[in-house]
Amino acid sequence: MSRRGFLGVAAAALGGVMLAPGIRLIEVAQAATPSTGANPAVRWGLLIDVNQCAEGCNACVQACNAENGLDPTPTRTSAQWIRIVQVKETKTTRAAQLPVMCQHCAEPPCVDVCPTGASFKRADGIVLVDRHSCIGCRYCMMACPYKARSFVHEPLSDQKPDVPRGKGCVESCTLCVHRIDRGERVTACAEACAKAGHHAILFGDLNDPDSEIAKRVREIGGTALRADLKLRTAVRYQGI
Amino acid sequence: MRWLAAAFVALVAASAVAADDGGRTPKPVIAKAKPGTQCVEPPEAMRRLHMSFLKHQRDDTVHGGIRGAKHSLKGCVDCHASAETGSVAKAPGDFCSSCHQYAAVKIDCFECHASKPEKLAQKGGNSK
Numbered sequence: 376m377s378r379r380g381f382l383g384v385a386a387a388a389l390g391g392v393m394l395a396p397g398i399r400l401i402e403v404a405q406a407a408t409p410s411t412g413a414n415p416a417v418r419w420g421l422l423i424d425v426n427q428c429a430e431g432c433n434a435c436v437q438a439c440n441a442e443n444g445l446d447p448t449p450t451r452t453s454a455q456w457i458r459i460v461q462v463k464e465t466k467t468t469r470a471a472q473l474p475v476m477c478q479h480c481a482e483p484p485c486v487d488v489c490p491t492g493a494s495f496k497r498a499d500g501i502v503l504v505d506r507h508s509c510i511g512c513r514y515c516m517m518a519c520p521y522k523a524r525s526f527v528h529e530p531l532s533d534q535k536p537d538v539p540r541g542k543g544c545v546e547s548c549t550l551c552v553h554r555i556d557r558g559e560r561v562t563a564c565a566e567a568c569a570k571a572g573h574h575a576i577l578f579g580d581l582n583d584p585d586s587e588i589a590k591r592v593r594e595i596g597g598t599a600l601r602a603d604l605k606l607r608t609a610v611r612y613q614g615i
Numbered sequence: 616m617r618w619l620a621a622a623f624v625a626l627v628a629a630s631a632v633a634a635d636d637g638g639r640t641p642k643p644v645i646a647k648a649k650p651g652t653q654c655v656e657p658p659e660a661m662r663r664l665h666m667s668f669l670k671h672q673r674d675d676t677v678h679g680g681i682r683g684a685k686h687s688l689k690g691c692v693d694c695h696a697s698a699e700t701g702s703v704a705k706a707p708g709d710f711c712s713s714c715h716q717y718a719a720v721k722i723d724c725f726e727c728h729a730s731k732p733e734k735l736a737q738k739g740g741n742s743k
Contacts, residue, residue: 408683409675409681409682409683409684409685410680410681410682410683411681412675412679412680412681412682413679413680495678497678497679497680498679498680499680503677505674505677505678506727507673507674507677530726531726531727533729533731534727534728534729535729536689536692536728536729536731536732536733539727539728539729540727541726541727542726544727552680553682555680556680556682557682
């Protein structure tokens, strides 16, 4: 037996020894230390550079579908968390495309209208649906000016353990909340966009003046879609 | 009348004894957890209170973003998924479904939550 193997066995044996009646070292080690939860000092957001968003590319949509267990070959009734929207300026005929997902408003209309409190905003600014209390009434879908939410019409199977979702509930982009809670600091869409070489999506903390996203919003600027609604969105766009 | 009452008591006592033996009363088969694992609570507490544990923690997780605490459904699935089906609720004999079927309590958790641990859930992906 190797030295490492021996130590492993010894540690396991020691772990099994009773410390006090009913409490063993192995249980103390397994006692979970829960994460601290959503930080109210933080405001997670995205900055999307429309000039970098390459025509015909939908890497972010595919990455989102794969990350969250959405339909990889979407039908007309499939849930959709990111839409690619084509825009064209009539006078100059400048055409562009941009991904539109939940804009994670500071004043979310979906939360205002939800009759059960299922639609809510987390302390760190992420707007989510608590599927335990969602009754599938779809008021939030009507209220959202960005058409960001989808209703799940069909029974689902083989969901991702990190992303529970099912028939009869409304859902939308979670800003990859499971990744954020794990301590990762990049969403699936931003990661895929960078991997595709476009670097059009930047994820970060808008409240931290030293973060890349806050610097770029400060220096180059970033517009909110439908800024006239004064919803103070966390997803900003450059170049539209 | 007194005689009838005595007979009834005797009958109840006899049936209780039979139930203890496990002879006449059918019992759910509780599948063993993954070897070498230790449950977060004693079995008696889990059998009676698992739904309260889960419900209490789910709000902290969904609304507060507090993850990795003791009573997580993912934790249950990781240890209790069956060796045959890889799931806790797919076949009638799987860990969750065997008791829930016995008690005639419908289990809705796995309409949305994955009933398989991380690795197995990612193999088959035909979700919409």
